[in-house]
Amino acid sequence: MKTLSYQDLRDLVDGAAIFSAGGGGDPEVGYKIVEALASHKIPVKMVDPQEVPDDAKVVNFACVGATTSIEYDSEAAVKTLKALEEYVGFHAFATIPVELGGFNTLAAVDVAARRGIPVVDADGAGRSVPEVHLKVYTIDDIPLTPMVVADVHAKNMVIVKETVDARAAERIARALAAEWEHSAYTARRILNGAQVKTSPIQRSLSKAIKIGRILREAKNPIGGVLTETGGYKLFEGIVSVVERETKGGFTFVNVKLKGTGEFAGSTFEFKAKNEVLVAYKNGRLAAMAPDIITPVHSETGKCVTAEKIVEGDKLTVLGLPAPEKWLTSKGLELWRDVLRRSGIFEAYVPIEKLAT
Numbered sequence: 508m509k510t511l512s513y514q515d516l517r518d519l520v521d522g523a524a525i526f527s528a529g530g531g532g533d534p535e536v537g538y539k540i541v542e543a544l545a546s547h548k549i550p551v552k553m554v555d556p557q558e559v560p561d562d563a564k565v566v567n568f569a570c571v572g573a574t575t576s577i578e579y580d581s582e583a584a585v586k587t588l589k590a591l592e593e594y595v596g597f598h599a600f601a602t603i604p605v606e607l608g609g610f611n612t613l614a615a616v617d618v619a620a621r622r623g624i625p626v627v628d629a630d631g632a633g634r635s636v637p638e639v640h641l642k643v644y645t646i647d648d649i650p651l652t653p654m655v656v657a658d659v660h661a662k663n664m665v666i667v668k669e670t671v672d673a674r675a676a677e678r679i680a681r682a683l684a685a686e687w688e689h690s691a692y693t694a695r696r697i698l699n700g701a702q703v704k705t706s707p708i709q710r711s712l713s714k715a716i717k718i719g720r721i722l723r724e725a726k727n728p729i730g731g732v733l734t735e736t737g738g739y740k741l742f743e744g745i746v747s748v749v750e751r752e753t754k755g756g757f758t759f760v761n762v763k764l765k766g767t768g769e770f771a772g773s774t775f776e777f778k779a780k781n782e783v784l785v786a787y788k789n790g791r792l793a794a795m796a797p798d799i800i801t802p803v804h805s806e807t808g809k810c811v812t813a814e815k816i817v818e819g820d821k822l823t824v825l826g827l828p829a830p831e832k833w834l835t836s837k838g839l840e841l842w843r844d845v846l847r848r849s850g851i852f853e854a855y856v857p858i859e860k861l862a863t
Contacts (some may be wrong), residue, residue, distance in 0.1 A: 508558065508625055511551040511716075513735065516541040516616070518719025523811035524609035525718050525732060526711075526827065528799050529760075530782030531608015531635030532570060533812055536579050540613045543581065544620055551616060552625035554601055556709055559627065559700040563600035566591060567631055567696040568615040571639055571656070572684035572756050579610070583661035584618050584692050591655040591694040591717040594666050603627040603698070603707060605642060607715055608635040609810060614692075626712070631696070633708035633830035634799045637757065637781040638845055639680045640673035643832045644696055645841060647706045651676040654695035658687035674844075685756035708830050728808030729823055738827035741786060741793050742775040743768055743805055746820040748769040757781055760813040762802070764822060775824065777802070780849045794826040795844045795851070797833035798858040801825045826858045 510557060512521070520537035550840040568588060570579070583651050592598055601624050604615035612630065631642035640651060651673040655665040665683060670676045676695070678834065684691040718732055719839070725731035730751060733740060745762035752759045757780050766773040775793070777786040783800040786793045802811050805823045832838055839855055846852070 508552055508624050508812050509809035513541065513545050513551055516544070516551060518597070518716045518723060519616070519721050520609050520613060520719065522715030522717065522719030522822050523607040523612040525801055525803070525825070526607040526633065526715065526799055527609060527635040527801060527810055527812070528782035528796070529779055529802050529813035531606060531612070531636065531814070532610025534609030534810065535816070536610040537613040540579065540617045544617065545612050549620045551620045554625040556627055556629045556703045556707065557708055559600065559703045560664055561700040563626055563670050563700040564597050565601045565603050565614045565698045565700070565703050566599045566694050567605045567698070568618050568694050569605040569611045570600045570614055570690060571693050572682050578659045578690060579614065579646060582658060582661060582844065583615060585663040587655050587657040587664070587692040588618050588622065588694045590657070590666070591653065594655065595653055595697065597703060599624060600700070600764065601625045601627050603703070604630040604712070606630055606632040606635045606732055609812070611635065612715070628710050628712045629703065629707040630711045631707050633711055633780050637784070639677035639693065639833055641841055641845055642696070643708065643838070644706055645673045646832060646835060646837045648783060649696060649698065649702060649706060651696050653681070654693055656680050656683045657692045659692070661692070661725045663687065681756040689753060689756055700715055708832070714722045722808050729803065729825070732808055733825065736827045738825050739858060741800070741824040741862070742766065742773070742788060743770050744775060746816055746818050746822060749818055750815055751814065758814050762787060762813070767821070776808065777824065777852070783813060784846060784849055785851050786851070792853055792856060792861060794858050794861055795853060795855060797829035797838065799827040799829060801827065826862060828858055
């Protein structure tokens with residue numbers, strides 16, 4: 508177990524956002540969480556997944572909803588976790604982020620710190636994802652319920668005892684988030700320590716902290732990130748068109764760019780449902796989920812979340828290989844379902860093949 512410093516946490520925000528595919532919540536909210544923890548001198552402990560006792564209980568915690576509607580209330584978030592503990596009758600040993608993202612990862616960190624428990628150095632996706640059930644735990648048939656869903660101030664709370672499958676739980680959480688101004692907290696997927704050691708993406712928070720450090724220290728931050736992740740520079744250009752709509756608990760964004768530098772004369776387009784799901788260069792497929800497509804600031808390399816992109820922005824688009832677990836037949840089938848319901852029907856082609 509280790510204590511994370513203020514700088515570790517700032518680096519975690521920036522690094523987790525690189526794996527967010529332009530979603531995962533606003534990193535500015537993540538920074539605010541870090542500042543609040545520091546100002547109140549609340550220590551943040553992180554435990555390696557292999558150190559979690561096999562019989563310990565670990566709770567997945569996250570915010571659900573449209574990325575344009577993020578408000579955060581620490582007390583309400585903690586209350587959501589407590590409600591799950593009281594309902595099931597246990598005390599959480601730790602929390603674990605459901606995904607990597609500039610806000611959502613820090614929400615799990617914050618709740619753990621304020622409860623005096625560690626956060627696990629792992630997460631449920633190795634990236635940000637648009638739907639609640641779209642986690643590696645679903646591949647391993649770990650139930651999503653029981654689940655507590657609360658509005659951002661925990662004035663309304665719903666306990667979901669059981670659902671027919673994980674996707675049904677997603678529909679319930681999404682409907683509640685849409686009703687509550689497109690945002691809700693969820694405490695869900697209670698893992699035992701043995702599952703923590705095998706199911707989630709291992710040591711992903713440490714990886715994100717390292718990426719954040721590269722962004723802060725490297726003379727060429729984008730090059731440093733691509734070297735560390737084995738990723739690709741998909742495009743660089745100026746945003747010419749942004750189309751944005753919030754509905755049903757999601758933020759839908761379509762972005763078009765005109766190339767600059769080595770990409771002059773080319774065009775690029777990507778489509779997001781909270782997270783960027785597919786990208787095209789000159790009308791041809793350039794990358795698609797589960798591979799990670801993240802727009803970043805062309806100079807700093809820091810993520811620019813899809814809901815914040817405006818015409819005239821100069822962006823570089825990174826493509827990072829998906830965690831291996833998503834490339835299993837069951838993982839790809841989960842993504843295929845989400846992509847088709849998002850109007851994307853191309854067959855998955857690995858980014859390594861498309862980029863070369």
